[in-house]
Amino acid sequence: MAARRVAITGLGIISPLGLNVAETWAALREGRSGIGPIKSVDGSKWGLKIQNGAEVRGFDPLKHFTGGKDAQLDRFAQFSVVAAREAFRDSEIQLTPALRESSAIVCGSAVGGQASIEAGFEDLWVQGRGRVHPLTIPKTMANAGASHISMDLGLSGPVYTISTACSSANHAMGQAFRLVRDGQADLAVTGGSEAIFTVGMLKAWEAMRVISPDTCRPFSKDRKGMILGEGGAMLILEPFDAAKARGAKIYAEICGFGMTSDAHHLTQPTVDGPARAMRGALTEAGLAAEAIGYINAHGTGTPGNDPVESRAIREVFGAHADKIGVSSTKSMHGHALGAAGALEAVATVMALHHGILPPTANYNERDPECDLDYIPNQPRAVQVEAALSNSFAFGGLNAVIAFRTARS
């Protein structure tokens, strides 16, 4: 079968910027940050130093799950299902028995439901109880989000989860793109979700000394690190021709995917690995470097990532790098780890769809080590032809997705 074009026909998101696509995009296009004091975790008893995060606020599981089902899903899986439902509704696709069986679900998550097993460990070792909650295992498993989407929407084709730390969602969406492109699936629900606000996980991040004491200032000279986030986002992918035939709204196309590894260091990035991933995405998409007008950067706001990513972009794009708007929306929704690429895919797709590039918020001061156009603080109204979204993970795993505006 010849390679098929892949259309994005539905979007769903729960993020620190809002509980759906409309709320989240409204914040992104205004450069409004969802970062603030952490309220869901009280770590004072354990001397927790991390004060600020990007939490999903106002999410009530009982509005989405009845009959006690809410207690069967870890928060990360609740995000998966609710985001998938929004994306599915948005796509307005009508399922047939055959389509259900050829629908794929590929999700990313870095830590899955580890909050649930942490609660079990607390029962055992802190509270001294002799037992843990009986659903600890199915709530903790990393595939819970994908499995619950499958049961919720009745999709029975290939369903799996990819866990590659901060690149998880990009790896997942890249795989889903190829399943649809190559004719192995006629519909895909894909994205990522993460929920990491627990004392144990915050203490583990604190120990890595990469968390900013105030906010996330990607590419700004005074940046002090990342801000943890949470949430979930899902995309509906379909063959372009099928989407067009049924008159679907097409937000954009996924047209390429590049993945590489650094083979270098657990936490220190290289220029070469990310550069090769960006080139790979361009090559697969059949896009000239000059077609790219926007890059949603990995842009963690750490001293280490931002200059290296900037150099990688310059290496790939040369002089054209100065003509690309590069922003890190982590400055607004925080770093949602295995969900990051999915949140950023929604930002990138909406940027292409509306012709508005979301800014890098909290940007104060130019860093000579970061010499690109970071769309500081103010969104930019410009219709670009194509965009990349970068995700680079601990362990040196790089995943880049290429999007382009939907052409007829």
Next chain:
Amino acid sequence: MSDAVADKVISTLAQVKRIPAETIKLDTNLQEMGIDSLDVFTLLFELENAFKISIPDDDVRSIKTVNDIVDGIKKLLAAAPPDASVGSASPAN
């Protein structure tokens, strides 16, 4: 007639399924009210904590109605004093 064990079983079941306790009767069939195996595991976990007992796996297989659970718990309570090692854990939401 007030029955503390039955009241506790019904209130716990209501909490697990997020439904009003008034809708649950002693002769209510668990399967018919949409209680699946995962709900049963959660229910038994809560009841073990509430009554400080340990419910053997073999006793679980024959449960069909709310009353089966009430009777089983009464037998366990009569056979042995409460198991003090069982704490009052709350579900890990």
